[in-house]
Amino acid sequence: MDLKILTAFVTVAREGSVSRAAEALCLTQPAVSLQLRRLARETGLELFTRSPHGLDLTPDGAALLLKAQRVCAQMEEFELHARQLTSSVRGTLRIGTIIDPEFIRLGDFLQGLVGQAPDLRPELTHGTSGDILRRIARDQLDVGYFLGEAADLAALIDDPAQDLAFRRLTDLSYRVVAPRGWEGRLRGLDWAGLAALPWIGTPVESVHSRLLSRVLGPQGLQQNIVTLADQENSMLELVRAGIGLCLCREAVALHESHAHGLAIVPDLHLRTALHFVTPGTRATDPRIALAGDTIARIWQDR
Numbered sequence: 001m002d003l004k005i006l007t008a009f010v011t012v013a014r015e016g017s018v019s020r021a022a023e024a025l026c027l028t029q030p031a032v033s034l035q036l037r038r039l040a041r042e043t044g045l046e047l048f049t050r051s052p053h054g055l056d057l058t059p060d061g062a063a064l065l066l067k068a069q070r071v072c073a074q075m076e077e078f079e080l081h082a083r084q085l086t087s088s089v090r091g092t093l094r095i096g097t098i099i100d101p102e103f104i105r106l107g108d109f110l111q112g113l114v115g116q117a118p119d120l121r122p123e124l125t126h127g128t129s130g131d132i133l134r135r136i137a138r139d140q141l142d143v144g145y146f147l148g149e150a151a152d153l154a155a156l157i158d159d160p161a162q163d164l165a166f167r168r169l170t171d172l173s174y175r176v177v178a179p180r181g182w183e184g185r186l187r188g189l190d191w192a193g194l195a196a197l198p199w200i201g202t203p204v205e206s207v208h209s210r211l212l213s214r215v216l217g218p219q220g221l222q223q224n225i226v227t228l229a230d231q232e233n234s235m236l237e238l239v240r241a242g243i244g245l246c247l248c249r250e251a252v253a254l255h256e257s258h259a260h261g262l263a264i265v266p267d268l269h270l271r272t273a274l275h276f277v278t279p280g281t282r283a284t285d286p287r288i289a290l291a292g293d294t295i296a297r298i299w300q301d302r
Contacts, residue, residue: 002038003071003072003075004035005035005038005039005042006039006068006071006072007025007072008021008025008027008032008035008036008039009035009036009039009047009064009065009068010065010068010069010072011024011025011032012032012036012048012055013055013057013061013065016053016054016055016056017054017055018032018033018036018055036048043064045058045060045061045064046058046060046061047060047061047064048061078293078297081293082116082290082293089116089117089119089120089286089287089290090117090119090120091119091120091121091287092120092121092122092123093113093120093121093122093123093142093143093287093291094123094125094140094141094142094143095122095123095124095125095141095142095143095144095291096125096126096127096131096132096135096136096141096143096144096145097124097125097126097127097132097144097145098126098127098128098129098132098144098145098146098147099145099147099232099249100232103249103274104145104274105298105299106124108298109294109295109298110122112294112297112298113290113291113294116290116294117290120287120290125141125144128202128203128205128206128207128230129145129146129147129148129205129206129207130148130152130156130203130204130205130206130207130210131203131205132144132145132146132277133146133152133153133156133157133164133205133277134156134157134205136164136277136278136279137157137159137162137164137279139279142278142279142282142285142287142288142291143276143277143278143288143291143292144276144277145274145275145276145277146166146274146275146276146277147172147207147272147273147274147275148207148210148272148273148275149272149273150164150166150275152210156205163279163280163281164277164278164279164280165277165278165279165280165283165292166275166276166277167275167276167277167278167292167295167296168273168274168275169273169274169275169276169295169299170273170274170299171271171272171273171274172249172250172271172272172273172274173249173250173269173270173271173272174207174208174211174247174248174249174250174269174270174271174272175247175248175249175250175253175264175265175268175269175270176194176245176246176247176264176265176268177236177239177245177246177247177248177253177256177257177262177263177264177265178197178239178244178245178262178263178264178265179239179240179241179242179243179244179262179263180240180242180260180261180262180263181261181263182263183263185197186263186265186266189265191215191216191219191221192219192221194245194265195216195221195222195223195224196224197224197244197245198224198225198226198243198244198245199223199224199225199226199244199245199246200225200226200227200228200229200235200238200239200243200244200245200246201223201225201226201227201228201229202228202229202230202235202246202247203228203230206230207272208235208246208247211247211270211272212247212270214270215270224244226243226244227243227244229246232248232249232252235248236248236252236256236262239256239262240256240260240262247270250269276291276292276295278291278292
């Protein structure tokens with residue numbers, strides 16, 4: 001929900017009239033009235049009743065006001081904290097990136113960082129999820145993105161008990177894609193049949209390898225790997241060339257199916273999540289705190 005709507009609601013409740021609220025917000029009365037109608041429509045609630053003195057809250061409106069005031073107060077606290085950080089944040093922030101910049105909203109993140117702290121210098125390092133996680137654990141990176149779950153730590157870093165903070169950004173699904181015209185070869189296959197087909201392999205620390213190991217390992221199965229790649233674009237080029245199967249994000253798989261005719265194994269989804277990882281022991285570092293606040297705002301507004 002747009003924060004401007006909540007701000008208008010809270011202001012009208014405080015002022016008791018649309019005209020006084022519009023003056024306080026430096027908006028026109030129709031603009032404030034529109035915000036109130038949008039909130040009433042989105043919540044399905046009657047928020048105000050008219051009285052000789054102006055607008056009075058209904059019981060539903062009064063109950064909603066408490067939540068709205070809390071949200072607005074938290075936003076004010078966030079902005080204050082950001083301003084405090086801006087005055088003190090400088091130096092280098094080493095950021096580990098994965099997959100493509102658009103998906104992880106890297107541009108928005110960097111713009112938010114530099115906009116709040118002009119003296120901060122971001123340095124980007126691209127790699128696989130496991131590699132980025134390991135570098136954060138070894139203090140070679142300050143923050144970074146990670147595909148997987150916190151349970152993957154044991155297999156990826158030297159000390160699984162190390163204090164790393166995981167902020168879940170979004171859930172996503174991976175699909176198995178195959179060369180054009182392979183629909184017949186895929187029909188009716190279980191995991192044993194799929195594993196026997198030729199595969200584009202990936203490094204063990206990649207999310208692709210971890211997702212497949214989670215499925216194949218308990219069944220005692222291994223991929224028939226015919227070549228290796230460490231970038232999703234390279235993997236897809238190999239699939240387009242007819243070399244074998246690979247995993248890729250569902251949105252990418254659907255695009256490749258429409259654009260290049262790649263086959264998708266039906267009704268098979270491997271689910272994981274995108275996280276933003278920071279060292280728990282450095283939570284008070286202004287650079288780490290600013291990065292965490294910025295990433296939270298960007299993904300909350302998505």
